[in-house]
Amino acid sequence: MTSSAVNFTSPEAFTNSTINSFGLTDNLEMCAFCITFLFGFPLHSYITWLIITGAGNGAASEFFNLNLSVCEICNCLNSMLGIVSHFFSSFIIVTYFLQGLGFTGRPLFHCLICVERYLAVVHPVTFLKYKPLRYRVICCAAIWTITLGSCLFCIFILFSFSMVLYVWFISVQFFLFFLIQLFCLVAVLRALKQSGPGERKREEENHMKKRAFSLILLTTVIMIMQYTPFTVTGFYAILTQNNFLDFWCPAFLFYVLAGFVQPILYLKRAKKLFCLHSAS
Known part of the structure; x- marks a missing residue:
């Protein structure tokens, strides 16, 4: 996403801000774009390659992570287009469309990853019933369809020139996704406190529940880091009538940095993060 894409009130202002404005905000934003593309693209490409080749736990069990990595690769390519759009305003439409990703x-x-861990811990029978790959494909296809709708809605926001609609679009999504992850987190935490029938079996169950709880907690914290700054920034700008771009870069930097946590932890779990693996 680009600052020029969210700083317009008319088509003329939109075009002029895209081509002529290149101050401190734009420089910081371009640095964030460069970090996302230069580090994120090879990182997520490597994870995708590991999953496809079966170097991790296999493509079937890591199917959700595979789709997440593909989505992140598209986000990284969008960052590259974000840099290009500063010089060629025609690319702004593409970058705005890909914001839905x-x-x-x-x-x-x-x-989806959190719900999968929730089912594995709280409803193991249901988890085993829907564990086959075909159900994972159906879930991912549904998410890609919803994401496509979100991308089209971003284009609608572009042509409606409504910053309020833009902020509400981000905030409502963040709130709903946060509720889903919070529900999974609390449910797994409650299951973690329950004891199993046998000592050894109880230890194995507790270990699995702790791993699931840690994963859900991590993804929830990541999402809070990514979207809370955007939500707070947007509402603050609307209520105070301040320029949204004055607070955009800090929120965007949180978004960029939080996106590296999940892939790094995946590489650590797959024992492919060389610096941590060699030190352990």
Whole structure:
């Protein structure tokens, strides 16, 4: 997403801000775009390659992570287009369309991973029933469809020139996704406190529940880091009538940095993060 894409009240102002404005905000934003593309693209491409080749737990069990990585790769390519759009305003439409991947696709796949861990711990019979790959494909296809709708809605926001609608679109999604992950987190925490029938079996169950709880907690914290700054920034700008771009870069930096947590932890879990693996 680009600052020029969210700083317009008319088509003329939109075009002029895209081409002529290149101050401190734009420089910081371009640095964030460069970090996302230069580090995020090879990182997520490597994870995708690991999952496809079966270096992790296999493509079937990691199918949600595979789709998340593909979504992140598209986000990284959008960052590259964000840089290009500063010089060629025609690319702004493409970058705005792909924002749906970051605002909807990424958190939805995070939620799907959390729901999967929730079912595995709280409803293991249901989890085993829907564990086959075909059900995972159906879930991911539904999410990609919803994400496509979000991308189209971003284009609608572009042509409606409504910053209020833009902020509400982000905030409502964040709130709903947060509720889903919070529900999974609390449910797994309650299951973690329950004891199993046998000592050894109880230890194995507790270990699985603790891992599920840690994963859900992590994804929830990541989502809070990514979207809370955007939500607070947007509402503050609307209520105070201040320029949204004055507070955009800090929120965007949180969004960029939080996106690296999940892939790094995946590489650590797959024992492919060389610096941590060698030190352990």
